[in-house]
Amino acid sequence: MAELLQYVVTGIAVGMVYALIALGFALIWKSSSVANLALGQLVLISSWFTYGMLVQVGLPYWIGLLLTIVFAVFLGWSIERFTLRPLIAQPILSLITVTLGVGYFLEGLVSFIWPTSVAALPHLFPKEPVHIGPAVVSQEYLWAAGISLALFGMLSLFFKYHKMGIAMRATADDQLAVQACGVPVTSVFSMSWMFACVVAAVGGVLISLIGGITYGLVETGLKSFSVVILGGLDSFIGCMVAGPIIGLAENLGGGYLTPIIGPGIKDIIPFIIIIIVMVIKPFGLFGEERIERI
Template identity: 40%
Template sequence: MDYFLQLLISGVAVGLVYGFIGMGFAMIFRATGVVNFAQGELMMLVAYIGFTLVGTFKLGFWPLLLASIGVSVLIGLMVEVLLIRPMLGQPVFSTVMVTIGLAVIIRSVVVLIWGADPMPLATGLSTTPIRIGPAGLYPAQIYALGIMACVVGGLWAFFRFSRTGIAMRATANLQTTALLMGINVKRIFALSWALSAGLAAIAGVLVGVIYDLNPGMWLTGLRSFPAVILGGLDSVFGAALGGVLIGVAENLSEGYIGRGMKEIAGFVLILVVLMVRPYGLFGKAEIERV
């Protein structure tokens, strides 16, 4: 029983990182209908920029997190304005290819600037595990739970009560109608990229603090993609829960079945779920009238 609880708790901790990245995927898809395949690479880039900020300004964990979010939001806005906005009116496939090209460029830039050797993201945060029952969690993993609760609560209030949040929901439902109602859709697109980049920054800092930095960090983005499929591509909060479920599934499969299962457990899980609910656990089914 202790072994199961250890796998479960550590799986939830890993799943929180997947959840942040998955929410970023869903944020952009919900507003624009585009899957940003550079989300994991953006997370990696911001984490390495955070490494430079720590070395230059000796930032602690919380100042680094806030600074990384600010930098990431600016990068997200630049990507939307320079690369994505010119693709408006073009086939979705073309825009997706732009994000794939951006992902490849970011991977090369990271290696070119920072090198290929692993590096610690030293923020002064304790690396001594804290015992929670049979499991030991790093302080950063515990902070991730609190940050996730704050982010989910803040986004729920934003979408529910703010005029901008309601405009984003309207744009997600039907862009043409939103335009006719006077909503600035281009501004909504830019905001969705900015929010998605901010979520990537949180994930990047957490991954860097817990696991160190390396050029293979972008794979965390790929492994978190099942989270957004599981929760529903158009459900931001479903992606958060999907990330936790994927993290738990990976840990349990590796713990009870064997090594190598961790890499495929998430994809096996979404195959099973999609056979029952093709639009994910919390996604909305598209109804076409002919």
């Protein structure tokens, strides 16, 4: 029973972080229909950057984390400005491939600057584990879930009430109409990339606080694709619902299937879910089914 509760709590917490990273993907997809496959590498490089600031440079936490956010904003801006903008109105294949190229480049950059493959961030949260009933959960998980939820709430409010947020939703709906109304579509794209990179950075820091910084972070980014697929590509609510489901499936499956099937099953469950969703309900739980015309 304690085991089950433990899996459930950690699963939901990790799933929240996946959902946060997935949110960054959905943001870009909604506003500019670019599929950002460099998500994993964005997570990786911002975690390493945080490590560089906090441990190698030795800055105080709040400055270091603030710098990470600034770095993420800059990263998002430069990716959009230098790789995506020249490719506006190109076939979707080019757009997907260019993000693969960006991801490859970032991965090289990481091993260029930080050749050690493993590192740990300093503890930002108190170390004492929390007792929830019979389960013992370390505080990082709870903080991760809390921060993800808070960010999700803030982003929802932003999209609902802020002028830029409304412009972004409008762009997602109809680019041409929005342009005719005088909304600068390119800066909306730029903005959505910045937001995506910031949430990826926050998600990366939260995940690496739990599991350390490794190349597995790229896989974490890829796992959040399963969240996007399950929730539906263009749905924020979908992300928030599907994230904990994926996290739960991963942790429960990892906990109970490992003795039966073998180690490592935990890492593969999100990908199996992707295949199943693809075959049964390709547009996800909340996704909008697109009907094409010739």
